[in-house]
Amino acid sequence: MLKIENLHARVEGKDILKGLTLTVNPGEVHAIMGPNGAGKSTLGNVLSGREGYEVTEGSVIFEGRDLLALEPEERAAAGLFLAFQYPVEIPGVNNTYFLRAALNAQRKQRGEPELDSMQFLKLVREKLKIMQISDELLHRAVNEGFSGGEKKRNEIFQMAVLEPKLAILDETDSGLDIDALKQVAQGVNALRSPDRAFLMITHYQRLLDYVEPDFVHVLADGRIVESGDKTLALKLEEHGYAWVADRKPAHTSEARA
C-alpha cells in the first residue's frame, strides 16, 4: 500500500529526514515513535503534501502511484488522510458543509457520483455513532471554538466519513486527557479493517495501550533506527529515548560508511 524508500527531506534548508524506509501493508497499524525533533511530524507533512517540505532524495509509492508527484487534494482522493496535530480553525465555514464538499470533491476526482444532501446526512448519522460527537459541533464552523478533545475527535470523525485507505495520525494523543484519549482510540479501533492501514505518529506510548499496533518503529535523527512489535514501545517506555540515542551512533556511522 505504502512504500517509502530512502526518503530525505528538508525544511528551511535543514535536513530533517535522512534516509527513511518503511513499508505499510493493508490492514496494518504502524506506530512511529521518537524523541522531539526526530522528524516525526515532518514525515506526516511530507506524506500529505504540505508546502515548504523539500524532498531531496528517495521515493514514496502509494497504491502504485508516485505520491510525491500528487497535489494534496489528489493524495486525499487517492485515499490518504492526515489527522492533524493542530487542527485548523476555519471561521465562516460550516463543519458539515465542508465535510460534504470534501467528500464530494474526492468522489468527483475518483469518478464516483456525488452524494446529495439526503445521502450525505444518512452517512453522517451512521458515522456519528462511531465517534461520540455531538450534533451541535457539526453545525458550527470548522473547529472554531472547539476544545482540544473536540478538535481531535472531529479529525477522527472526518476520517470516518472520508474512509481513507491510509490514515496518518499525527500526535493525535497529544493534549488529551485520559477520557478524550479513550474516545479517540475507540474511534480509531472502530475504523480498523483489513483494507485500511494506520500510521500513528506519537511521542508517548500511552495511545498504544488503547490502539494496539502491529509494528512499532523508532525514529531518530531522520531515520528508523529500530523496528519491532508492540513490545518495543514498552521497552522505550521503560528505558526512555536515551536508550535509542545510545544506539544511534552505530547506525549513523554505518550510513556514512
Added chain:
Amino acid sequence: MSPSPAPVPFIDGLRDAASLRLPGSGHAWLDAARRENLEAFVASGLPDTRAEAWKYTALRALGQRRFALGDPGAVTRAVDPTALALPGVDGPRLVFVNGVFRADLSRLNTLPSGLTLQPLSQVLEQDPEPLRFALSRHYREASDAFARLNAALAGDGVVLRVAAGARIGKPVHLCFVGTPAEGDLAWHVRNVIELGAGSELDLVEHHVSSAGHKHLGTLVGDIVLQDGAKLQHALLQNTAEDSTLVRHSSLHLGAKSHAAMHVLELGGALVRHDLHAQLRGDEARLDTRGVFVLRGRQHIDTQLSIRHQALNTASESTWRGVADERGRGVFRGAIVVAEGADGSDANLSNKNLLLSALAEIDTKPELEIYADEVKAAHGATVGQLDERALFYLRSRGLPHAEARALLTTAFCRAVFASLPNETLREHFSDALLAHLP
C-alpha cells in the same frame, strides 16, 4: 488668471451638450441648472489625484476617451428580459437601457397602494416643478465633478415615493442595463427616492449588462427617509467588465428612521461609489454592509461618508474587499459625529483579502468626534488567505481553487448574513463565487 487646462477628448466630446434636447428642456429653471452645471464641469474638468477624494483613483485614461452623448437607439435595443431577472425579486420593476427608460421591460401595472413609481423622463415632460429643489442643485466641490456632469445631462431616472405609513410588501427592482451601441457612449441617470413618515420599502438596485461594452454611466441618487421610515436597500453591481460606472448617493435619515444597505460590487473596469449619509433625526440608524471583489485589472473605489447630526444616532458599517490578479480596491470610510450628536454609536470595519501578490487595496478609516458620550470604533485590515486553512481543506480533498473560493466566501459571509431576503442572499453568494477567477 489660472492657466486653461489642455483640451481633453472627454471635455471635447461635450461640445454639443449645451444644445442637446433632454426631457424637460424648455423649463427655464431646469435649462439654467443644466447649463450652469455643464459650464462648471467643463471649467473644472475631471478631478485629478491631487484631490484627496480621488487620491487613489486616477481618471487620466478616462479623460483621454470621447463618449457619445447618450444613446438615441436605446428604446429599441434588444435586451433579453431573463438577464434582468433576480431570484427573490418579483415586485414592481423599472428598467433603463443605456440610461433610457424602457416601458416594455418594466413592470409597472398594479403598483401596490402607497407607492408612486415613475421614470424621471415622464415626470419632466409632465410636471417637473415638484423636483425643482432636487434638480437645481449646484455641486460646489470640484471633486463632485461627476455629479455636476450628471446634473447637466441626466434626462431619465427613477422617481419613487412611498406614502406616509405605507408598507410596500414586495421588493421594488430598479434595473440599469448597459448594452452595446454604435460606439462608446455616456449615460446619466438621476434618482429621487422618498419614504414618507413611518413607511417601509424594500429596494433592489441592480446594475447589469446584456453584452460587453465600454460605456460610462453616472448615477446620482437622493434618498430621503422621513421620521420612522424603514428602508432595505440591496445593491448588486455586475456591469460589463470594460465599462465605467460612477455613482453618487445622498441619504438623509429622519428621526427613528432606519436604512439598511447590502452592497455587492463585482463588475466594471472602473467603478466609483460615493455614499454620503446624514443622520439628521434623533435615533436614526444606518447599517451599510458591502463586499467588493476585484479581478483582472478592475478598479473599484468606495467612499463612505457618514455624518451623525442628532442625538442617539447609530451607524454600523461592515465592508469586505477581495482583490485577485491585478485588481485594485479603494475604500474610505469617514465618520463624523457632529457637535450635539451626543450618545451616538458609530462602528466601522473594513477587512480586505489579497489573493495575489499584484493585487492592491488601499483602505482608510477616518473618525472625527465633536460630541459627548459617543461610542465609536473603527478598524481596517489587509491580509492574505490563511495558508494553514488552505492546506487543511486541500488535505481533505478540496481542489486548490475550490478551497480558495470556500475561504473567500467565508471571509465575506458576515456581510450578507443580515440580508433578510434569503433567496436574494443566496444569489449574492453565488454571484460572488462566480466572479472569483
